[in-house]
Amino acid sequence: MASDTGKAALAALDTILAQEPEPDQDLFSKTIRCLSVFRNALIETGQRTHLAHVNAVISVVMAGHFPLGKLPWEELHKARGWLAEVVE
Amino acid sequence: MSLWDLENADCIVIMGSNMAENHPIGFRFVVEAKRRGAEIIHVDPRFTRTSALADVHAPIRSGSDIAFLGGIIHHLLEHDLWFRDYAMAFTNIAHIIEGAYRDPEENDGVFSGFDPQTGSYETDSWQYAGKTVPSSVSEHRVAKQENHGDDFESMTESPPARDETLQHPNCVYQILRRHYARYTPEMVERVTGCPSATFLRVAHALARNSGRERTGTFCYAVGWTHHSVGVQIIRAASIVQGLLGNMGRPGGGIMALRGHASIQGSTDIPTLYNMLPTYLPQPNVFHDHATLAGYLKTETPPTGWWTNMPKYAVSLLKAWYGPHATAENEWGYQHLPKLTGDLSQQPMTMAMVDGVMLGQFIMGQNPVVGAVNSDFVERGLTRLKWLVVRDMAMTETASFWQKGRLVERGELKPEDIGTEIFFFPTALSGEKDGTVTNTGRLVQWHDKVLEAPGDSRSDLWFMYHLGRRLKAMYADSTLSRDAAMRALTWDYPESGERAEPEAEAVLREINGYTVADRRPVEKYQDLKDDGSTACGGWMYCGIYPKDGHNVARGRTPDGPDGPGSHLGWAFAWPANRRTLYNRASADPAGKPWSERKKLVWWSEDDAKWTGTDVPDYVATTRPDYRPDWSKRPHGMDALGGDKPFIMQADGNIQLFVPSGLKDGPLPTHYEPMESPVHNPMYSVQSNPTAHAWQRPGNVLHKPSDPAFPYVFTTYRLTELHCGGIMGRVAPHTAELQPEAFVEVSPELAGELGIAHLGWTVLSTLRGDIEVRAMVTQRVRPFVIDGRVVHQVGMPWVFGWEGYARGDIANVLLAITGDANTSIHSTKAVTVNLRAGRLPNPGGTSHGQ
Numbered sequence: 001m002a003s004d005t006g007k008a009a010l011a012a013l014d015t016i017l018a019q020e021p022e023p024d025q026d027l028f029s030k031t032i033r034c035l036s037v038f039r040n041a042l043i044e045t046g047q048r049t050h051l052a053h054v055n056a057v058i059s060v061v062m063a064g065h066f067p068l069g070k071l072p073w074e075e076l077h078k079a080r081g082w083l084a085e086v087v088e
Numbered sequence: 089m090s091l092w093d094l095e096n097a098d099c100i101v102i103m104g105s106n107m108a109e110n111h112p113i114g115f116r117f118v119v120e121a122k123r124r125g126a127e128i129i130h131v132d133p134r135f136t137r138t139s140a141l142a143d144v145h146a147p148i149r150s151g152s153d154i155a156f157l158g159g160i161i162h163h164l165l166e167h168d169l170w171f172r173d174y175a176m177a178f179t180n181i182a183h184i185i186e187g188a189y190r191d192p193e194e195n196d197g198v199f200s201g202f203d204p205q206t207g208s209y210e211t212d213s214w215q216y217a218g219k220t221v222p223s224s225v226s227e228h229r230v231a232k233q234e235n236h237g238d239d240f241e242s243m244t245e246s247p248p249a250r251d252e253t254l255q256h257p258n259c260v261y262q263i264l265r266r267h268y269a270r271y272t273p274e275m276v277e278r279v280t281g282c283p284s285a286t287f288l289r290v291a292h293a294l295a296r297n298s299g300r301e302r303t304g305t306f307c308y309a310v311g312w313t314h315h316s317v318g319v320q321i322i323r324a325a326s327i328v329q330g331l332l333g334n335m336g337r338p339g340g341g342i343m344a345l346r347g348h349a350s351i352q353g354s355t356d357i358p359t360l361y362n363m364l365p366t367y368l369p370q371p372n373v374f375h376d377h378a379t380l381a382g383y384l385k386t387e388t389p390p391t392g393w394w395t396n397m398p399k400y401a402v403s404l405l406k407a408w409y410g411p412h413a414t415a416e417n418e419w420g421y422q423h424l425p426k427l428t429g430d431l432s433q434q435p436m437t438m439a440m441v442d443g444v445m446l447g448q449f450i451m452g453q454n455p456v457v458g459a460v461n462s463d464f465v466e467r468g469l470t471r472l473k474w475l476v477v478r479d480m481a482m483t484e485t486a487s488f489w490q491k492g493r494l495v496e497r498g499e500l501k502p503e504d505i506g507t508e509i510f511f512f513p514t515a516l517s518g519e520k521d522g523t524v525t526n527t528g529r530l531v532q533w534h535d536k537v538l539e540a541p542g543d544s545r546s547d548l549w550f551m552y553h554l555g556r557r558l559k560a561m562y563a564d565s566t567l568s569r570d571a572a573m574r575a576l577t578w579d580y581p582e583s584g585e586r587a588e589p590e591a592e593a594v595l596r597e598i599n600g601y602t603v604a605d606r607r608p609v610e611k612y613q614d615l616k617d618d619g620s621t622a623c624g625g626w627m628y629c630g631i632y633p634k635d636g637h638n639v640a641r642g643r644t645p646d647g648p649d650g651p652g653s654h655l656g657w658a659f660a661w662p663a664n665r666r667t668l669y670n671r672a673s674a675d676p677a678g679k680p681w682s683e684r685k686k687l688v689w690w691s692e693d694d695a696k697w698t699g700t701d702v703p704d705y706v707a708t709t710r711p712d713y714r715p716d717w718s719k720r721p722h723g724m725d726a727l728g729g730d731k732p733f734i735m736q737a738d739g740n741i742q743l744f745v746p747s748g749l750k751d752g753p754l755p756t757h758y759e760p761m762e763s764p765v766h767n768p769m770y771s772v773q774s775n776p777t778a779h780a781w782q783r784p785g786n787v788l789h790k791p792s793d794p795a796f797p798y799v800f801t802t803y804r805l806t807e808l809h810c811g812g813i814m815g816r817v818a819p820h821t822a823e824l825q826p827e828a829f830v831e832v833s834p835e836l837a838g839e840l841g842i843a844h845l846g847w848t849v850l851s852t853l854r855g856d857i858e859v860r861a862m863v864t865q866r867v868r869p870f871v872i873d874g875r876v877v878h879q880v881g882m883p884w885v886f887g888w889e890g891y892a893r894g895d896i897a898n899v900l901l902a903i904t905g906d907a908n909t910s911i912h913s914t915k916a917v918t919v920n921l922r923a924g925r926l927p928n929p930g931g932t933s934h935g936q
Binding site for chain 2: 022029032033035036040052058060062065066067068069070071072075
């Protein structure tokens with residue numbers, strides 16, 4: 001379960017990085033939803049080892065969805081790497 | 089300015105506020121000003137009780153305020169009606185702007201620096217020639233990456249270049265004239281619907297009542313802020329007041345009418361996500377804020393009063409983390425969370441719907457009624473695992489699971505909602521000690537007069553005991569993420585059976601103390617950045633200057649023959665000062681502009697500033713002091729003795745803003761994000777930097793959409809206080825406003841077959857509601873750009889709880905945000921209206 005939702009979140013994030021949409025687009029929202037489900041699954045299945053990493057990814061994707069300045073593309077790429085480590 | 093200073097005004101323009109009904113206590117000073125001969129003007133879409141007591145009611149279409157105010161700026165400049173001696177000395181009107189600057193008038197409706205890809209601005213071309221100007225630190229950071237503060241040092245090299253002849257094509261005066269050249273009375277009428285003759289009455293009254301002998305004031309409330317250009321509307325008024333010399337003087341200013349529930353206080357000691365107490369910026373992970381040194385270097389302007397920011401920041405950390413704040417650990421700076429993005433209410437509502445957050449505390453707020461897109465909010469609440477609501481009566485936010493719109497129309501069943509809700513009854517004002525900070529920054533103490541019944545407790549009690557229990561839970565944790573909780577000082581004395589924490593102890597901490605002996609700090613000038621002082625909010629320093637002396641308790645007014653500043657009545661931050669920037673009440677040489685309008689002046693005999701208010705200046709800096717630029721002056725040394733606006737980097741009113749705004753250096757008319765007309769002034773329809781967080785369930789109407797042809801605005805009611813629940817649960821106030829209604833003009837009612845007190849349906853792409861019609865001439869059709877535009881309005885304070893009930897106006901509104909503040913637009917959207925009722929209560933034909 002957690003693995004599936006994690007992969008869905010990673011795929012959504014990959015789509016963002018490939019398309020580089022403007023911040024208010026549905027892609028960010030979709031990614032956030034996937035990540036939230038993934039995080040909840042980690043909690044419910046007791047896989048807390050990776051929780052801090054996933055929460056950090058959520059923070060960075062939220063920063064892309066609702067930026068205070070420019071979109072943090074560099075950090076989003078880093079976050080993709082963190083997520084990939086957890087999922088893969 | 090103080091509310092009572094309104095009495096000293098010769099002209100009061102109330103705009104973006106129905107002050108008589110929504111700020112009735114403050115409005116008595118308007119009434120007194122009128123009795124003394126002041127001209128009272130109400131600029132508002134509706135004719136309200138405020139209009140009824142005004143000399144002039146100028147009706148404008150909701151969302152056209154900048155066109156109206158821009159018209160005043162145009163009128164003042166083109167007819168040479170501005171207060172030249174004041175504006176030349178105290179504003180940046182003669183400053184020269186970078187040659188790369190381009191105005192929307194010559195740049196297809198946007199300022200130079202606009203990036204259409206990101207919808208944001210680079211501000212390089214807005215700077216003073218050859219300078220990089222830091223914004224006042226309390227302002228929101230623009231979209232530019234950090235420059236480590238080094239460029240700001242350009243402000244210490246020389247004063248900004250000026251052309252005192254005002255002939256330079258890129259001086260602010262010439263830019264203003266070009267920018268507002270098309271804001272003629274005719275254009276004002278075309279955009280706002282206000283007859284040009286009425287507009288000119290307002291412009292003439294303002295000009296006539298400004299200058300050495302006379303002053304005027306603007307009063308506004310959320311009728312200005314709740315727009316996609318809210319900050320720029322206020323900016324437009326500040327330009328008018330700067331040109332007219334109405335800042336820092338008796339009866340002059342811009343009165344922000346804050347909410348009754350200590351909204352000013354909740355900005356000072358903030359509930360805002362992006363500020364630390366008293367307007368210090370929250371660290372940001374994407375800026376050079378990884379260390380305290382980096383944070384202070386990038387955020388501290390090198391010139392002006394804000395140069396003292398490190399003292400305030402370190403003292404704050406010392407107050408929060410006490411012995412755990414040391415020089416070695418950056419005074420606990422790493423305990424502060426760093427911002428990653430916009431965490432204001434609108435984005436967080438989106439995040440709630442997306443499932444990011446698992447729980448929420450809702451205190452002093454009722455977002456199902458008071459937040460925009462009510463169905464969206466409800467949907468988000470269903471995604472939470474837990475929800476804590478604290479209020480004085482049951483609110484819609486706490487009962488949505490049982491009586492909400494989603495449940496009512498069968499979209500959800502209560503048993504399917506997993507949110508665990510905890511409702512805590514709260515103590516009312518008279519049931520607890522504490523302060524209320526009013527709109528004039530006046531902090532007034534109130535004592536508990538009776539015990540709260542049953543399980544009701546004060547907010548302070550709740551937060552204190554929650555914090556105490558959390559600290560106990562984390563006491564043995566060794567995780568770094570829990571270090572802040574462990575380090576936090578949380579040692580307020582308790583008393584009584586209920587273990588109520590001592591509110592005055594909190595106030596003493598906010599005031600500040602010297603760490604060595606815990607004696608109160610008397611004034612913010614005594615704060616240090618070496619860990620020897622602690623202070624929870626530097627602007628409040630002086631509110632508790634000595635043991636046992638709570639200045640907020642003061643209740644000694646001036647007598648009838650007194651100065652009228654009432655310095656013995658409570659405490660106004662900072663330093664018990666009543667009028668900010670009051671050095672501007674004296675001319676550059678330090679003499680009052682006139683005997684009639686004197687407030688603060690330079691005393692040659694005493695070699696200091698004096699007056700009937702606490703001077704807002706370095707007490708002993710002479711008016712003829714000039715910086716020695718060969719020494720690269722910093723701080724106040726870089727401001728001349730004739731520069732009153734000390735929180736700005738060069739001490740001037742910024743008619744043109746080089747830094748600190750995300751949507752342009754000058755206010756420009758854009759249509760609201762939803763409008764029944766195309767922008768008559770630019771090809772750009774609406775503010776290109778505003779946030780439109782569109783998604784299914786939160787879709788905006790297109791410009792001139794024939795399906796939603798009417799302008800819709802919302803407002804409060806006198807009888808149903810604040811968000812409504814306090815009045816709705818009290819029978820004697822509920823019966824005064826027994827149910828929700830929409831105000832409709834007789835003309836529109838005739839067109840649509842709507843009868844007075846008949847049922848109507850209001851629709852948007854977010855949802856539909858039904859309410860009874862109040863057919864009234866208080867709302868009138870406008871002629872905009874040659875065609876009739878109808879506007880309707882509705883109080884937003886109703887819900888399903890209490891005795892006075894009705895559909896929630898905010899069902900109709902979308903979640904959007906002003907570029908600078910992310911505040912929602914509640915004053916100008918579009919709707920459809922028809923006679924009749926909904927097929928199903930709570931039903932919807934458009935919203936999800």
